[in-house]
Amino acid sequence: MDGVMYYAINSPALSHNAFDDETIVIHFATGNYFSLREMAEAIWQRLEKQPLTVSAIVDATEGAPPEAAAEVESFLKQLLANDLICESQDRSSSETVESLGAWRTPTMEVFDDMKNMLLGDVIHDTDKDGWPQMVQDDQTAPGPR
Numbered sequence: 001m002d003g004v005m006y007y008a009i010n011s012p013a014l015s016h017n018a019f020d021d022e023t024i025v026i027h028f029a030t031g032n033y034f035s036l037r038e039m040a041e042a043i044w045q046r047l048e049k050q051p052l053t054v055s056a057i058v059d060a061t062e063g064a065p066p067e068a069a070a071e072v073e074s075f076l077k078q079l080l081a082n083d084l085i086c087e088s089q090d091r092s093s094s095e096t097v098e099s100l101g102a103w104r105t106p107t108m109e110v111f112d113d114m115k116n117m118l119l120g121d122v123i124h125d126t127d128k129d130g131w132p133q134m135v136q137d138d139q140t141a142p143g144p145r
Helices: 038-049 054-061 068-081 116-119
Strands: 006-009 014-018 024-026 033-037 086-089 107-111
Touching: 006 038, 006 068, 014 038, 024 038, 024 116, 038 068, 038 086, 054 068, 068 086
Parallel strands: none
Antiparallel strands: 006 086, 014 024, 024 033, 033 107
């Protein structure tokens, strides 16, 4: 092993769509969704194509300051902590990455305001009358399963 960590999108656990100037990522197991803009969105788009290293990301930016590697690593750790990416075993990926443009610190916003709706399973979380029963955190839904 070469000691360099590669990161890839955790595809089975989420859904993501790009809109005008942001990418929205929904994590199925937690019900949280995430907004990625600017540099964070550019990094995400490259991760869709191939696993990347911190150095590949930094090298693909223009005018990256000395602290860029630490900021990218911090951002990737946030993605890992939220189970949006995973460490990849694919060490065959090219270190050449399409330009990410001018450097901007990558950030993301986390939202949980639609958690109950996103976690609701209208097929299985129903009561005896067939109406969905939303499960609240550690509670179990009433009625037959």
